Each structure stands twice: as structure tokens, then as C-alpha cells.
Amino acid sequence: MYEFNYRKVDSVDAAVEAIQQADDGKFVAGGQTMLPTMKHRLASPSDVIDLGGIAELVGVCVEGDTVIIGAMTTHAAVAASAEVQAAIPALAKLAANIGDPAVRNKGTIGGSIANHDPAADYPAAVIALGATVKTSRREIPGEEFFTDMFETALEEDEIITAVTFPVAEMAAYMKFENPASRYAIVGVFVAKTGGEVRVGVTGATSCAHRGLQLEAALGGQLDASGIDAVELPVENMNSDIHASAEYRAHLVKVMTKRAVEACAQ
Amino acid sequence: MVTVNITVNGKPVSGEVESRTLLVQFLRDNLRLTGTHVGCDTSQCGACVVHVDGKSIKSCTLLAVQADGAEVTTIEGVANGSELHPMQQAFMDNHGLQCGFCTPGMVMTALDIVNRNGNNLDEATVRKELEGNICRCTGYHNIVKSVQAGAKNMGGS
Numbered sequence: 001m002y003e004f005n006y007r008k009v010d011s012v013d014a015a016v017e018a019i020q021q022a023d024d025g026k027f028v029a030g031g032q033t034m035l036p037t038m039k040h041r042l043a044s045p046s047d048v049i050d051l052g053g054i055a056e057l058v059g060v061c062v063e064g065d066t067v068i069i070g071a072m073t074t075h076a077a078v079a080a081s082a083e084v085q086a087a088i089p090a091l092a093k094l095a096a097n098i099g100d101p102a103v104r105n106k107g108t109i110g111g112s113i114a115n116h117d118p119a120a121d122y123p124a125a126v127i128a129l130g131a132t133v134k135t136s137r138r139e140i141p142g143e144e145f146f147t148d149m150f151e152t153a154l155e156e157d158e159i160i161t162a163v164t165f166p167v168a169e170m171a172a173y174m175k176f177e178n179p180a181s182r183y184a185i186v187g188v189f190v191a192k193t194g195g196e197v198r199v200g201v202t203g204a205t206s207c208a209h210r211g212l213q214l215e216a217a218l219g220g221q222l223d224a225s226g227i228d229a230v231e232l233p234v235e236n237m238n239s240d241i242h243a244s245a246e247y248r249a250h251l252v253k254v255m256t257k258r259a260v261e262a263c264a265q
Numbered sequence: 266m267v268t269v270n271i272t273v274n275g276k277p278v279s280g281e282v283e284s285r286t287l288l289v290q291f292l293r294d295n296l297r298l299t300g301t302h303v304g305c306d307t308s309q310c311g312a313c314v315v316h317v318d319g320k321s322i323k324s325c326t327l328l329a330v331q332a333d334g335a336e337v338t339t340i341e342g343v344a345n346g347s348e349l350h351p352m353q354q355a356f357m358d359n360h361g362l363q364c365g366f367c368t369p370g371m372v373m374t375a376l377d378i379v380n381r382n383g384n385n386l387d388e389a390t391v392r393k394e395l396e397g398n399i400c401r402c403t404g405y406h407n408i409v410k411s412v413q414a415g416a417k418n419m420g421g422s
């Protein structure tokens with residue numbers, strides 16, 4: 001890892017100012033992706049601005065039909081939150097199955113979605129639940145947030161402050177995980193909210209996305225009988241040592257069926 | 266260079282570090298607490314697990330400056346003098362180690378498991394909770410037994 005200037009800030013404004021003043025600044029949240037990346041010299045920022053001192057970014061609250069999760073809330077805190085468990089149990093369960101306990105004690109929701117690893121779990125939930133990403137300057141619909149592999153709608157000096165999730169009537173997440181890292185080889189989040197059934201897919205392609213063909217096959221119902229007939233474009237699927245494109249295309253349908261069945265239970 | 270003040274195993278320590286110094290490097294190189302190991306560079310193996318403010322974290326994936334002001338417990342802070350902690354004793358009694366490289370991280374994670382899940386641990390819970398700790402010798406079987414036995418003995422029964 002190359003040396004850098006370290007700055008810990010205690011407000012969102014101070015973080016924005018610090019990054020604007022830096023040559024090539026980067027925010028660090030839980031550091032569970034940032035630090036390994038810097039160790040491998042895949043990133044070598046001039047300045048690292050630590051969001052760990054911004055108290056207002058930490059915490060979960062439920063207001064009416066919305067769950068609001070501060071960007072610096074750890075995966076462990078979301079998993080253990082009685083409020084999330086009651087309002088959107090599938091979201092608490094998703095958080096409880098990210099990586100391992102030590103990773104969950106540091107990794108944050110803001111860091112996970114800002115990073116947009118194409119195999120990360122949260123993006124599927126953000127898309128399927130119709131969440132909104134709140135930032136230091138605007139609100140971004142979850143569906144428009146993820147733009148490409150490791151790319152999002154965020155500007156360089158923009159900070160995620162919170163993610164708001166509408167409470168779903170029913171929801172479930174199923175992931176086929178890499179047995180070593182626990183990242184999703186394929187993960188599918190299915191949610192029924194306000195009479196609409198949405199499908200969020202991660203791990204399968206370069207970008208977390210809505211499974212529109214799958215949604216059409218479900219037709220607003222939690223009935224998976226039409227899923228087998230869906231023909232997903234294999235050429236869009238990721239292919240690596242863990243799984244071929246054909247296998248991933250197959251897994252998307254299997255995970256969708258399992259998630260639909262888990263919703264219906 | 267930056268100054269860090271950390272309480273390690275109950276003792277306040279301070280040191281001058283580079284921003285890029287990892288907590289594990291500070292523990293091993295500055296404080297000579299070499300019980301905390303580094304087994305990988307991908308944050309996956311768990312040999313470096315310590316507790317920071319009571320929670321298990323991978324000390325290879327935290328900057329020393331980020332631990333400024335924190336309370337850190339390492340494997341060296343677990344025993345009571347020459348008397349092993351019940352969790353350490355359980356690893357000894359159950360042949361929970363072979364080469365021993367992963368053991369400090371295993372014990373620190375095991376203590377965190379007990380903190381969150383209590384003294385009565387079933388095998389499935391232990392196996393799931395140990396996902397972030399890799400052992401290349403034992404096949405995990407005796408590690409799982411050790412954690413269950415250690416947890417029980419910590420409860421005093």
C-alpha cells in the first residue's frame with residue numbers, strides 16, 4: 001500500500017470539502033473493500049477521508065412504511081436490528097449472510113453499494129425493494145444507481161448518507177454463494193410491494209439490475225410456474241472460474257424460483 | 266507520521282505510525298505482540314482477528330490510525346497469567362490445532378461467538394460463525410468441538 005494523507009471528518013460537509021481539496025481523494029467507510037484494494041495497489045489515493053467519525057450516518061430507523069438505514073451502518077448492525085427484522089426480515093437476513101462476522105462488524109451499506117461489486121448482495125435488495133439512495137446532494141432511485149461494474153451514479157465528491165427502503169408485503173433473497181468469499185455467484189431478491197412484484201439480480205452480469213423478463217413471467221404474482229420458460233440472454237452473463245455464463249443463467253432462474261417460494265411461505 | 270493512542274490488552278500505548286500502517290503491523294512490529302498472525306492479503310483467512318471495542322475485526326483490514334482511541338484485545342490479553350483462558354484450554358484438550366498458525370484468530374473469533382450467542386452452541390452455529398477463519402490442517406472438526414467445549418466451560422458448567 002502506498003502512503004497517503006489520512007483525515008477523519010465528523011460531518012458530511014467536512015468530508016465533501018476534504019475530498020474537493022484533495023488531488024485524488026477517496027472516502028473510506030468500513031474499509032473492507034478499500035483497504036484490500038489499496039494493499040494490492042489497485043487504488044492509490046493521495047488522501048483517504050475516513051467517514052467513521054460522522055455519527056449522523058450511523059443507525060436504523062423506521063418511519064411509517066419506510067426503513068431508513070444510515071450509510072455507515074454496519075452489516076452486523078442491520079442484521080441484529082429488531083426494527084429491520086420486523087419490517088423487512090429478508091433485508092436483515094441478507095445482511096447476516098454477507099461475508100463473515102469480522103467483515104460484517106466493519107463493512108457498511110453505504111460502502112457496499114458505492115463500491116458496486118457485481119457480486120455484492122445489497123444491490124439486489126436496493127433494486128427489488130425500490131429503495132432510494134440519499135446522498136449529500138440528491139436522491140437517486142435505487143434502480144438508476146448501479147450503472148456498470150464498480151460504477152454508480154455517484155459523483156467523485158458525493159457521499160451516500162442513507163438508503164431508504166419501502167416496507168414490502170413479502171420479500172426474500174436467495175444467493176448461490178461462493179463458498180470461499182460468500183459473495184454471490186448469483187443472488188436474486190424478490191419483493192412484493194404495493195401489488196407489484198419486483199426482481200433484483202446480482203452476481204449474474206456486470207451490473208446489478210431488475211430482472212424484467214422474470215418479472216414479466218411472474219406477472220405480479222408470487223407464482224414461479226412461468227420461470228422455467230424464460231430464456232435469459234446467456235451472452236450477457238459473467239463467466240469466470242467460479243461459474244460459466246450458461247450456469248449463471250440457469251442459477252438466476254433457480255434462485256428466482258426459490259425466492260418466490262420463500263416469499264409465498 | 267501520525268500519533269496513535271490505543272489501549273491494548275488493558276494497557277495504554279502510543280506510537281508514531283505512517284497513515285498506511287495496518288493495525289496488525291502496529292501490534293506485531295511496534296508492540297512485538299506477534300500472536301496476531303497474517304495469513305493472507307485478501308482479508309479472508311482470519312488469522313489476524315482481534316477485538317476492537319469488544320467486536321471481532323480483521324486487524325489486517327483496519328488502519329492503526331482508525332483504531333486511535335480504541336480498546337484492543339489480542340490473543341496475548343486472553344489468558345490469566347500462566348493460566349490459559351477456558352477457550353484456549355478447550356483447543357488444547359480437544360486437539361483443536363495442528364500447526365497453530367490460525368489458532369489465535371480462531372480463539373478470538375470463538376470468544377466473539379460466545380459473546381453474541383451464549384455458552385450453549387450447536388455445531389451448525391459454530392461452523393457458520395467460523396466462515397471467516399481458515400484452517401489448512403485440521404479439517405475444522407476438532408476446532409468446532411473446541412469452540413463448543415470452550416463456550417460451555419466459560420459458562421462455568
Ligand SMILES: Cc1cc2nc3c(=O)[nH]c(=O)nc-3n(C[C@H](O)[C@H](O)[C@H](O)COP(=O)(O)OP(=O)(O)OC[C@H]3O[C@@H](n4cnc5c(N)ncnc54)[C@H](O)[C@@H]3O)c2cc1C
Nearest residue numbers: 029030031032033034099107108110111120121160182183
Ligand atoms: C472476506 C470478505 C468477504 C466479503 N463477502 C461479501 C459478501 O458475501 N457479500 C457482499 O455483498 N460483500 C462482501 N464483502 C464486501 C463487504 O460487504 C464490504 O463491506 C463492502 O463491499 C464495502 O463496504 P465498506 O463499508 O467496507 O466500504 P469501503 O471499503 O470503506 O469503501 C468501498 C468504496 O465505497 C466508497 N464509499 C464508502 N462509503 C461511502 C459513502 N457513504 N458514500 C460514497 N462512497 C462511499 C469508498 O470510497 C470506496 O470506493 C466481503 C468482503 C470481504 C473482505
